[in-house]
Amino acid sequence: MSQTSPSQDLLSARETCRLLGISPATLYAYVSRGLLESRPGPDHRSRLYLRQDVERLAQRQRAGRGEARGAAQSLDRGLPVLETRISLIHPDDGPYYRGRSAIALVREGATLEEAARLLWDCGEDDPFDAPVPAAWPATVAPIAGDATLPPLERAMAAFPLLALEERHSLNAATRTRHRVAATLLRQNAALLVARSPATAPVHALLANAWAPRDAGFEDLVRAALVLCADHELNVSAFAARVVASTGAHLHATVCSGLAALSGPRHGGATARAYALIGDALQSASPREAIASRWQRGDDLPGFRHALYPHGDPRAAELLVRLRDCAPDAAKMDALDALVAATEEISGQRPNIDFVLAAICHAHALPATPALVMFAAGRLAGWLAHALEQQAQGGLIRPRARYAGAAPMPE
Template identity: 80%
Template sequence: MANDLLSARETCRILGISQATLYAYVSRGLLESRPGTDHRSRLYLRQDVERLAQRKRVGRGAARGAAQSLDRGLPVLETRISLIRPDGPYYRGRSAIAMARDGATLEDVARQLWDCGGLDPFATAFEPQWPANVAATATDAALPPLERAMAAIPLLALDVRHSFNSAPRVRHEIAATLLRHNAALLVAQPPFAGPVHRLLAQCWKPDDEGFAELVRAALVVCADHELNVSAFAARVVASTGAHLHATVCSGLAALSGPRHGGATARAYALIADARDADSARDFIAMRWQRGDDLPGFGHALYPHGDPRAAELLIRVRSLHAGTPGLASLETIITATEEVSGQRPNIDFMLAAICHLNALPATPALVMFAAGRLAGWLAHVLEQQAQGRLIRPRASYAGVAPETSTRAD
């Protein structure tokens, strides 16, 4: 792992910058520094340095700029759905953090994201049982949540008569049913006509109002985050004109990857390992110094801390004040900030909620998937209303075709 860490001098040489500029890059969140073996020098992860060097080489040309735009670079499309600011995401102009504090439910957020106006798509009649062709799969608790949902949702589409209807009211009603169906599938329960946070909380900690409120807030702040990987995947599929159920499956498939939805499980494991260590601080410092990442900490779009995580942390501190679980969690958070300068992100807090409530890692992913579906559907509805196919061009960098030298 030593070769994966660079000294400040080597980093400056690769980037072609001075040490003063290097420190500025660190303060702006473009690079992370780690303590050297003597605890006075600083080291930098080679892959981060090389990625930044590549971005510097790309230049500002339109074609070259597009090459970096797919990795948190230049904007690639216009949206009216959400805006990311240092104080958190905004849903069509309304702060997600403020909505969570004001008691909004996931359904309230969905109406905002989908631009429903005065119509409530959740007020339509709702069948509380699964169709016969999906009942066995939908209630099979032995299946992993995402796989269960991805298996059942395409079959549910077969019973939707107006899958391709372009009327906003019809599409919003289909989306509302799909939001509820997805949540029920994620926890292997029958369809539930009440708020999604009530369904999830009742499955995990029945009749615990404080926990239900925590789940509600988590769903609200997770509902959308601009063009994240799963939202973009859903938009690409939506641009083909595919029905809502198909687009949701693409979002779930993207979420299943370890670098997206799997981040909650990695954060859960980090918390468990740190709590089991003789010294949480020494454990965190050892990982950081050898070049390992710290799952659940830091966010490229929030270099000064993830406001969504900060909001949930306030609630956790109030709900679990004075408990050993919270004390150990605070130790991990403090140690990580002292060692790496990083603060908790949303993945960490979802995992922390599970730890504090004696739950396995799976509910963290379920909360993320149940909440984020509202955002996917918003992006899908917007993309299909635009009526344009997303089809970027590739910049070929492979072997050049052979040129014929045959004489005429």
């Protein structure tokens, strides 16, 4: 018999096994592989499972073999749909950029610009060696300098106008396109913090906007940007590739990536993780706050990643670095205790969204810089996918399997 909570429909292990047609042993295997999540039952010995997750998995099992099934699964972390040379996600080591570990790049001191050159396959060419105009065009200046606008909306409003100023926006020459991409990377960072474009490294521009003259924080931002630079065919990268496949200029692909990132299930996850941290740390017992949330069937923003069943390596790397430069040891201890309690209660480990939010909490910043770091870094990957898609050619135009009402007879 199913059991319910105020916020979610939860199923017992027996009913879950019945709906999926599996044994308890297989159910436990599904949980260990990250295909299903379990929650503590009312007697603290039994386990409960989210009905929506069980039904989604059952639907996949019922789907027939062949082309239709593969296409449907591919749209939700399923089968590969595109060939790329840009990045590889390894479940234990995190992303690799053209065969180079992103975590190793961070430890070697790489900047976002250097990661971008690798992702764009620039070779010996350095598209960042050209200066960036120090002032915004007159058509863009009122928007670019308006700090009252949200960062993503400010950037999305400015880029179409900047495209009108770029005479090489549709130039197909590889080096020219790399230089346009380099300008976009710098302009995007400046737009996100309402500053003027600069030739300084992106991490320096951002860190100076939030915590000037803090070398440890600046290096932490550098690491975060490199680890956010690309993550294979995520939602925003796919959106950028679709737009790029039409032959649109790079400014348009950047806008599509920013638009996809603005959703609460993608870039908005940093704000939800920030709120979770704040609510937990302000409660009388952070541990009980997490346990209560988990018992109700609520999700834990900033924890678990479907592609990293043993924990997000990017988050682990950033947490080590955050501990080394956190200005308030007591606050860092509280964040570490929150991570430990959440893993003990739910079995879930922090992902990149949590650590970006934790960086903001540790340095007494609002939630916005977490999203800005994500957007500033990930733009390098969007541009890589756009460049690769247009070099490969071809229009991305999948087909839909119609499931609506039958056509009416004339």
